[in-house]
Amino acid sequence: xxxxxxxxxxxxxxxxxxxxxxxxxxxxxxxxxxxxxxxxxxxxxxxxxxxxxxxxxxxxxxxxxxxxxxxxxxxxxxxxxxxxxxxxxxxxxxxxxxxxxxxxxxxxxxxxxxxxxxxxxxxxxxxxxxxxxxxxxxxxxxxxxxxxxxxxxxxxxxxxxxxxxxxxxxxxxxxxxxxxxxxxxxxxxxxxxxxxxxxxxxxxxxxxxxxxxxxxxxxxxxxxxxxxxxxxxxxxxxxxxxxxxxxxxxxxxxxxxxxxxxxxxxxxxxxxxxxxxxxxxxxxxxxxxxxxxxxxxxxxxxxxxxxxxxxxxxxxxxxxxxxxxxxxxxxxxxxxxxxxxxxxxxxxxxxxxxxxxxxxxxxxxxxxxxxxxxxxxxxxxxxxxxxxxxxxxxxxxxxxxxxxxxxxxxxxxxxxxxxxx
Numbered sequence: 001x002x003x004x005x006x007x008x009x010x011x012x013x014x015x016x017x018x019x020x021x022x023x024x025x026x027x028x029x030x031x032x033x034x035x036x037x038x039x040x041x042x043x044x045x046x047x048x049x050x051x052x053x054x055x056x057x058x059x060x061x062x063x064x065x066x067x068x069x070x071x072x073x074x075x076x077x078x079x080x081x082x083x084x085x086x087x088x089x090x091x092x093x094x095x096x097x098x099x100x101x102x103x104x105x106x107x108x109x110x111x112x113x114x115x116x117x118x119x120x121x122x123x124x125x126x127x128x129x130x131x132x133x134x135x136x137x138x139x140x141x142x143x144x145x146x147x148x149x150x151x152x153x154x155x156x157x158x159x160x161x162x163x164x165x166x167x168x169x170x171x172x173x174x175x176x177x178x179x180x181x182x183x184x185x186x187x188x189x190x191x192x193x194x195x196x197x198x199x200x201x202x203x204x205x206x207x208x209x210x211x212x213x214x215x216x217x218x219x220x221x222x223x224x225x226x227x228x229x230x231x232x233x234x235x236x237x238x239x240x241x242x243x244x245x246x247x248x249x250x251x252x253x254x255x256x257x258x259x260x261x262x263x264x265x266x267x268x269x270x271x272x273x274x275x276x277x278x279x280x281x282x283x284x285x286x287x288x289x290x291x292x293x294x295x296x297x298x299x300x301x302x303x304x305x306x307x308x309x310x311x312x313x314x315x316x317x318x319x320x321x322x323x324x325x326x327x328x329x330x331x332x333x334x335x336x337x338x339x340x341x342x343x344x345x346x347x348x349x350x351x352x353x354x355x356x357x358x359x360x361x362x363x364x365x366x367x368x369x370x371x372x373x374x375x376x377x378x379x380x381x382x383x384x385x386x387x388x389x390x391x392x393x394x395x396x397x398x399x400x401x402x403x404x405x406x407x408x409x410x411x412x413x414x415x416x417x418x419x420x421x
Contacts, residue, residue, distance in 0.1 A: 035084050042117070047077025050110045058107035061152035065106060072101045076111045083121045091118030091134050099141055108145040115141070116169050123173025124180065131170060138166040201390075208391045224259060258327055297331040298358075301338065305356070308342045313371075314353040315342065321360030330419060333395040334358070334367055337403065340392050341369035341415040352412070367417040370408065392417070 050073040054065030065073070076097045083090040094114040102108045119138055123131040139162045146158030234248035296304075305315045326334070338356055345354050352371050359366040392403040392415070401419035408414050 039081055039083060042083075043078050043080040045077075046080060046114050046117075047074045049113075050074075050077060054107070054110045059152065061149035062107040063105045065110065068104065069101065069106045069110075072097055072104070072106075073111055076101070076114045080114055080117060083118060087118065087121040087125050088130060088134070091115065091122050091137075094118050095134075095137055095141060099144070102141070102145045102148060105148075108142075116165065119166060120169050120173040120176075123170050124177035128174075131174065135166045135170045138169075139163060142166075205390060205394070208394055211391075230255070261327070296335045297328060298326070298334060300335065301356075304335070304339055304342070308346065308354070311346055313342070313345055315356060316353075317356045317358070319358045319360075323360055326365065326421075330365070330399055333399060333401075333419065334365065334417065336395055337367060337392045337415070337417045338369055341405075344415075345369075345371045345413070348413075361421075363421055365417075365419045365421060367419075369415045370412060372412045 051065075051070060054069060054073060058064060076094050079090050079094045079097070094111075095118070098108070098111050098115050101111050115138055119131075119134050122134045142162035142165070143158065146153045146155060146162070230248040230251045234245040234252070237248075238245040301317065305317055308315050342354060342356075345352065354369065354371040357366075357368045357370075359368075389403070389405050392405075396403045396417055396419065399419050401417060403415065403417050405415045406413070
């Protein structure tokens with residue numbers, strides 16, 4: 001008795017996992033349509049192959065395929081349409097029709113493949129107990145077919161086929177089911193990890209914006225103190241020194257405009273909407289006490305560079321162009337970007353040297369921080385975006401500027417800040 005043909009093709013087809021849930025609805029819909037197309041092709045293919053095989057001259061002891069046999073063959077094949085929806089029911093239906101087909105005296109090989117594919121699907125999607133029961137049914141049916149034509153069959157061969165073929169299909173199906181379940185679990189874990197990363201990034205963005213707003217609040221408070229002091233002085237000297245009083249009023253006007261501008265930027269910064277899509281996180285190693293320190297400016301850059309040099313990185317500073325007074329908030333932005341860039345040099349570049357360039361252009365202030373490190377100590381920028389990049393970009397965005405960060409063509413790393421004036 002021959003096993004027929006198509007077993008390898010049947011086992012190569014996909015099968016449903018034990019759980020059909022998917023994180024993305026479009027993936028689930030596409031999988032459903034693809035599964036229906038595959039099963040339709042299998043059903044029609046096995047029905048057509050069975051009819052073609054039935055036209056051949058059967059071995060001795062079996063009758064040729066007639067109208068009844070052709071109807072049974074088509075029904076056995078079409079039962080595969082629902083194999084993903086109800087695997088056990090499809091297996092039971094195809095096996096029952098196969099037994100009827102054998103009892104009518106037809107060659108069993110013609111319809112042997114649909115029950116084997118049904119067994120594969122049950123083994124891949126159902127419990128071990130159910131799968132073993134279905135394998136026993138296939139084995140019993142195979143033995144029954146051999147006994148029905150015992151005078152023309154080799155019983156040792158029949159018994160070997162009755163045990164070997166269902167066993168192979170059973171083992172392959174169980175292994176494929178376990179693999180599909182692991183893939184489903186990996187997909188769910190990946191989806192959960194991505195959601196957690198997005199949530200962490202949103203939280204980091206909010207915390208960074210609040211921190212920047214606190215610093216801008218300090219800047220505004222400083223301006224208001226200047227206004228209060230100048231207003232008192234103007235009132236005091238007005239009767240005796242009108243010129244000094246006028247200078248104080250001019251200072252009040254300029255300072256109040258700057259304070260209002262900083263206030264507007266702070267309010268814009270705190271408008272955190274759903275459309276925001278952060279691409280990094282703030283530095284978890286930052287000292288929380290720094291948030292309550294006075295807002296630094298460009299006058300503290302030398303002290304910052306000295307601290308970096310003490311940590312083992314040789315840093316040079318170059319100022320290009322004519323230095324002009326910047327608003328205090330913008331000076332704070334420049335200082336923080338340089339600070340964060342040099343901190344990343346210390347963390348990721350290893351022993352190296354760095355260069356800071358502050359360029360005053362007619363319509364912009366450009367800051368570049370470069371290092372000559374090999375990059376061997378840097379984290380993968382795709383898997384772990386720079387933890388301080390989000391803070392630098394958010395600060396630059398307040399003043400309509402931009403920050404770019406990435407490896408240099410000749411080696412090392414560069415951070416570039418552009419602030420319009």
